[in-house]
Amino acid sequence: MADIEFRVVSDRREGLLLELGRLIVASGFTLQRQRMTRGDEGVVLTMVVRGPEQNLLALEDRLGSHPIVQSFEATSVDASAAATAAAAPPPEPARPRTLMSDARPETTAAAPDPGRVEALLGALAREYPDVFNRVLAFEHEIAPAHREASTRYAGTRLGAWIYKRDFTLGARLNLSDSVKHIALPAMRQLLRGTELDGEALRIKNSPFTGIGLHRGASCHFLRGCLEGLLNEPGHLGRPRILETSCRNTGADACVFTFAA
Ligand SMILES: [Zn+2]
Incomplete structure (x- = not known):
């Protein structure tokens, strides 16, 4: 379950x-609370919703592209901090939600900034495949x-x-066929x-180098x-995916390998 403020x-x-x-209801979410105010930019509707994580991106896509909506932002809500917001001491800064703990990098202590990622994802869904x-x-x-x-976390959500x-x-x-028939055509989009390239994927024109x-x-x-x-x-579990060579370090292409 995710708590999101729109x-x-x-x-x-x-x-x-x-x-x-x-x-919101058609996407399997419930409205927890809402507030409507009039600001310089127009009518501002703030809604906190709760619902299944896997439907969130589709919901953001629908909300952000609705003709009645002029602008749209989404941020994650730390439910426990919100519930105790009235009580002192002040709540801790919002912690990243653990919806896809497998997406966490193993090698760095830094966590994703979930509010910023949510705001990005709605735009990516609208503009896909021109996301870069x-x-x-x-x-x-x-x-x-x-x-x-x-x-990386935003990438996992888009993937x-x-x-x-x-x-x-x-x-x-199986993993090898999934690389050929899912990962390859999806990345070509x-x-x-x-x-x-054998069992690996080779990308010559990554924009991130x-x-x-x-x-x-x-x-x-x-x-x-x-x-x-x-x-x-x-059913594949969590395959281990590594970028084993990258143009950013002088290689002529970026190569991603896959292991079960
Ligand atoms: Zn690279």
Whole structure:
């Protein structure tokens, strides 16, 4: 279960809560509380909703693209902090939600910044497959301590969304066939220069190299996408995905390997 706060700006008040409330309920979420105010930008509707994590991206997509909605932001809510907000001492800063603990990098203590990631994901779902300008802007904006974990985590969420959108009705494939028939075509939607290289994927034109934001292998977002694509089916477990060579370190292509 996820608790999310949506902030919606619209130019009209009539029917706003009713129409968006329908989308929320149809996506399996419940409205916990809401508040409508009038600001300089228009009518501002703030809603806290609770519902299944796996439907969240689709819901954000529907809300963000609804014609009544002029602008849309989503942030995660730490439910326990919200419930005790009235009591002193002040609540701890919101902690990252543990919805996809397998998405956490093993090698860094820094955690994803979940509020920033949620805001990014709605835009990625709307603009897919042209997502890289958004992701690159996100990587530039986010604090360096959160950068790798946040971009990789955003990648896992997008990968899971792509799997559900395009591959969920397919046969149960083993890891090698999943790389060929799920990961490869999905990555080609994002980057046409993706090729199969034995059991690995080879990407010649990753936009995440040479941008001065990362040391070493730098395509954390792409690695996250692959993790989301291959973790989401469930029956593969959590394959180990590594970027074993990267143009950011002078290689001629970025290569991702897969192990069960
Ligand atoms: Zn790379």
